[in-house]
Amino acid sequence: MADADASSSPGTREARADARPAAAGGLTSRTEDFPRWYQEVVARAEMADNGPVRGTMVIRPWGYEIWERLQAAIDERIKAAGAHNAYFPLFIPEAFMRLEAEHVEGFDPELWVVTHGGGRQLEEPVVVRPTSETVINHFFAKWVQSHRDLPLLVNQWCNVVRWELRPRLFLRTTEFLWQEGHTAHADEADARAYALKILTDVYRDAMEQVAAVPVLVGHKTARERFAGAVRTWTCEAMMGDGKALQMGTSHELGQNFAKAFGIQYSDATGTLRHVWQTSWGASTRLIGALIMAHGDDFGLRLPPALAPIEVVVVCVREDDDVLRAATQLTDELRRAGSRIQLDDRTDTGFGRRTVDWELKGVPVRVEVGPRDLAQGNATLVTRHTRTKEPVALGAVADAVGRTLRRVGPELRAEALAFREERTASVGSLAEAVATGTAGFARVPWRALGEEGELALAAEALSVRCLQRDDGELAGPGERDDALVAVVGRSY
RNA sequence: CGGGCUGUGGCGCAGUUUGGUUAGCGCGCUGCGUUCGGGACGCAGAGGUCCCCGGUUCAAAUCCGGGCAGCCCGACCA
Numbered sequence A: 001m002a003d004a005d006a007s008s009s010p011g012t013r014e015a016r017a018d019a020r021p022a023a024a025g026g027l028t029s030r031t032e033d034f035p036r037w038y039q040e041v042v043a044r045a046e047m048a049d050n051g052p053v054r055g056t057m058v059i060r061p062w063g064y065e066i067w068e069r070l071q072a073a074i075d076e077r078i079k080a081a082g083a084h085n086a087y088f089p090l091f092i093p094e095a096f097m098r099l100e101a102e103h104v105e106g107f108d109p110e111l112w113v114v115t116h117g118g119g120r121q122l123e124e125p126v127v128v129r130p131t132s133e134t135v136i137n138h139f140f141a142k143w144v145q146s147h148r149d150l151p152l153l154v155n156q157w158c159n160v161v162r163w164e165l166r167p168r169l170f171l172r173t174t175e176f177l178w179q180e181g182h183t184a185h186a187d188e189a190d191a192r193a194y195a196l197k198i199l200t201d202v203y204r205d206a207m208e209q210v211a212a213v214p215v216l217v218g219h220k221t222a223r224e225r226f227a228g229a230v231r232t233w234t235c236e237a238m239m240g241d242g243k244a245l246q247m248g249t250s251h252e253l254g255q256n257f258a259k260a261f262g263i264q265y266s267d268a269t270g271t272l273r274h275v276w277q278t279s280w281g282a283s284t285r286l287i288g289a290l291i292m293a294h295g296d297d298f299g300l301r302l303p304p305a306l307a308p309i310e311v312v313v314v315c316v317r318e319d320d321d322v323l324r325a326a327t328q329l330t331d332e333l334r335r336a337g338s339r340i341q342l343d344d345r346t347d348t349g350f351g352r353r354t355v356d357w358e359l360k361g362v363p364v365r366v367e368v369g370p371r372d373l374a375q376g377n378a379t380l381v382t383r384h385t386r387t388k389e390p391v392a393l394g395a396v397a398d399a400v401g402r403t404l405r406r407v408g409p410e411l412r413a414e415a416l417a418f419r420e421e422r423t424a425s426v427g428s429l430a431e432a433v434a435t436g437t438a439g440f441a442r443v444p445w446r447a448l449g450e451e452g453e454l455a456l457a458a459e460a461l462s463v464r465c466l467q468r469d470d471g472e473l474a475g476p477g478e479r480d481d482a483l484v485a486v487v488g489r490s491y
Numbered sequence B: 001c002g003g004g005c006u007g008u009g010g011c012g013c014a015g016u017u018u019g020g021u022u023a024g025c026g027c028g029c030u031g032c033g034u035u036c037g038g039g040a041c042g043c044a045g046a047g048g049u050c051c052c053c054g055g056u057u058c059a060a061a062u063c064c065g066g067g068c069a070g071c072c073c074g075a076c077c078a
Helices: A003-008 A034-044 A061-080 A094-098 A101-110 A133-143 A188-210 A256-261 A285-294 A320-335 A350-360 A370-374 A393-421 A429-436 A445-458
Strands: A048-050 A057-059 A091-093 A112-117 A120-128 A152-161 A175-185 A216-219 A231-238 A244-254 A264-266 A272-274 A276-283 A311-315 A340-343 A364-368 A377-382 A387-392 A423-425 A440-444 A462-467 A484-488
Touching: A034 A048, A034 A285, A057 A061, A057 A175, A061 A152, A061 A175, A061 A188, A061 A285, A091 A094, A094 A101, A094 A120, A094 A133, A101 A256, A133 A152, A133 A175, A133 A256, A175 A188, A188 A216, A188 A231, A188 A244, A188 A276, A188 A393, A231 A285, A231 A393, A231 A462, A244 A256, A244 A285, A256 A276, A276 A285, A285 A393, A311 A320, A311 A350, A320 A340, A320 A364, A320 A370, A320 A393, A350 A364, A364 A370, A364 A393, A370 A377, A377 A393, A387 A393, A393 A423, A423 A429, A429 A440, A429 A445, A429 A484, A440 A445, A445 A462, A445 A484
Parallel strands: A311 A340, A311 A364, A423 A440
Antiparallel strands: A048 A057, A091 A120, A112 A120, A152 A175, A175 A276, A216 A231, A216 A462, A231 A244, A244 A276, A264 A272, A364 A377, A377 A387, A440 A484, A462 A484
8 A cells, every 4th residue: 555655756755855764645654653653643634733832732623623522422421420510710729739648749740830910929829720629629518518418420621730741742731621520429339339430431431432442441559549549440541552541540539538628428317427539530632542542654543433524525536527426425425414524625636635534534535536427436435444445326325324333343443453462461570571561461460569560660661550350340348469460651 | 850862934854063145955835737546747936033142253054152942761640
């Protein structure tokens, strides 16, 4: 496939100053330089730009529309889990950040603090939220009085700001968009069950069914746990370079915040008790995951559920019959319910346009040209496999629908096969280092322990999660000693 | 914050060592024409505080001093 490019642009490629071997479309190949490939895809698919302030990001329409669809999928699941959306302020009194010791310690170096407003120095500086545990719990303390007020299940979609040392578009930015859920429960078991419900029914389901990214679920070691949590549950996925990305986390907070903020309720017997809490979040980082999990040397590959455009109908060249047939197909597909775009920009070369649509990851392309029409056909091109097939004009809508239904499951299966190919079960630290550097090593936690974990850190590796050998989550009271650690490099 | 590298039209770069006319090249962009089935071609154009400040000099993208920013690798993290 890639040689088609060499024949189409004789000489010019070689004459380039940087003279690197380029894949079709001029992208750096993933195997040659994965980080560079990532940056080029983000830029050339018009997903995002760096903002003018270090670490900030402009999310462009193509990236933002993907986010909106992902957001809708997650939001729908959060609501199904019983939580309601609300909004809390961006600014937090600095004093709030000092109320929960471990949490404060975790976030202190990352805080942006506003010291001036209204043209003068503020008497009390305000913190720009790095996460909203503190403000939200301040209000929970007011709102929770009785066991009848529980569980209290709140979510918000917002931006948060953290000082980041090494920003990267989508993956780690100073300001990012996310949802953060915060809940209060009458007892530990209810809090735990809810944290797990969010992990599996919201995050895992959205990642796998909508984004088509298979994830491993488990909990974090003490070292990797969220500051202030007693247990952090996580979804971890493998990217196209074998590295891990944390896709979403759900924390059991125990009674840490309840005690710090005085969130108490009277139980049925009139006894005053502290609530048990959870918090959970997923961010625009997921867009980065989508790019890195599914992208290929031709650009993005989007599952239809998230694609701003599912089908593009391309007029191969300027021609009245072509335009008429393409317009008709577009209308027909739109009636069938697809998000569709007609590309009749015949003043731009056909090759250029197809390369652009591939770069943007549009799942299905329907090409209409004089040759197709002479046969009574259109050409259906499937992005993720880069395969073409002639389809009779009358059968296009059906064929497109069939193809669209295939894309998500096939992308997911491909990502899963890749992960499995790069995963090995091993028995020692040394083997975990060898395997984890290029993929995931599954190693008994008792073969590592906290010392082993420290040794991994020296090799730029970490324990992504702990889970049972069969991939299931640890049960209540189940000891880590019996679990498997998934070891890998991470973003 | 440590180590390495880099700042030159929108993007990628050359030029800096050895100071010297209007600072070049590829891509992209605009117009016209020919094209169009995998980033077409020709002609004509537009577009630059050479990161910033200061210094040396007849003369600075180039030398000196000081800043700032970005990238890669770590530590931190969704």
